[in-house]
Amino acid sequence: MKRNRLKAAALFLSLSVLLLMGTGCGASSTAQNGNAGSKESSGRTEEAAPKEEAAGGAYKDGTYVGASQGMHGEVKVSVSVAGGKVSEVKVTEHHETEGVGSVAAEILPAKIVDAQKPEVETVSGATVTSTAIIDGVKQALEQAK
Numbered sequence: 001m002k003r004n005r006l007k008a009a010a011l012f013l014s015l016s017v018l019l020l021m022g023t024g025c026g027a028s029s030t031a032q033n034g035n036a037g038s039k040e041s042s043g044r045t046e047e048a049a050p051k052e053e054a055a056g057g058a059y060k061d062g063t064y065v066g067a068s069q070g071m072h073g074e075v076k077v078s079v080s081v082a083g084g085k086v087s088e089v090k091v092t093e094h095h096e097t098e099g100v101g102s103v104a105a106e107i108l109p110a111k112i113v114d115a116q117k118p119e120v121e122t123v124s125g126a127t128v129t130s131t132a133i134i135d136g137v138k139q140a141l142e143q144a145k
Contacts, residue, residue, distance in 0.1 A: 058084055059144035062106070067141030070096050070132035075105075077136035081144050086116055090108060101129035108133045 059081040067076045073095040080088040089109035096102055104126035111120040118137040122130030 035130055059086070059141060060084075063145065064140035064143045065092070066136035066141075066143075068132040068135035068139070070094055071101055071128040072096055075129065075132040075136055077109075077133060077140060079137055079140035079144070086141070087115055089113055091133060096129045096131075101126045102128040104133060122145070 010051065011127045030040065055133065061081050063078055063080045065076065065078050067074050067077070074093070075096065076093040078088075078090045078092050078132040079086060080090075089112045091105040091109060094101065094105055096105065107123055108120065108130055112118055112134075120132070120134070
C-alpha cells in the first residue's frame with residue numbers, strides 16, 4: 001500500500017513537471033514569435049533608410065574608432081568608410097573568451113559590412129561580445145556622419 005502511494009506521488013510529480021515545462025516553453029516561443037515580428041518590421045524600415053543614404057554618401061570617408069564593454073573588458077573596433085559606405089570593420093582589441101566571444105569578433109565585422117549597418121544578428125552564445133561590437137560600430141559611425 002505504501003509503495004502504491006509512492007508510485008502515485010512520483011507519477012504525479014513527474015507529470016506536473018512535464019506540464020510546467022511544456023507551458024513554459026509554449027509561452028517562450030510565443031514571446032519570441034512576437035519579438036521576431038517586431039524585429040522584422042523595424043528591420044525593413046532600417047533597411048530602406050541606409051540604402052537611400054548610402055546612395056548619397058551617408059558617411060564621411062575615413063577611419064573611425066568605437067568601443068564598448070564586452071564580457072571581459074572593453075572591445076575596440078575600427079570602421080573604415082570609403083565612398084560614403086562602410087568598407088571595412090575590424091575588432092582591434094578584445095579580451096573575450098577564445099572560442100566563444102572571439103567567434104563573434106571573427107564573424108560580425110563581415111556581416112556589418114555586407115549589411116552596411118550595425119544592426120545585424122548577434123552570434124549565439126556570444127551575445128554580450130556581439131552587442132559590444134555592434135555598439136562600438138554605432139559609436140564609430142556616429143563620428144562619420
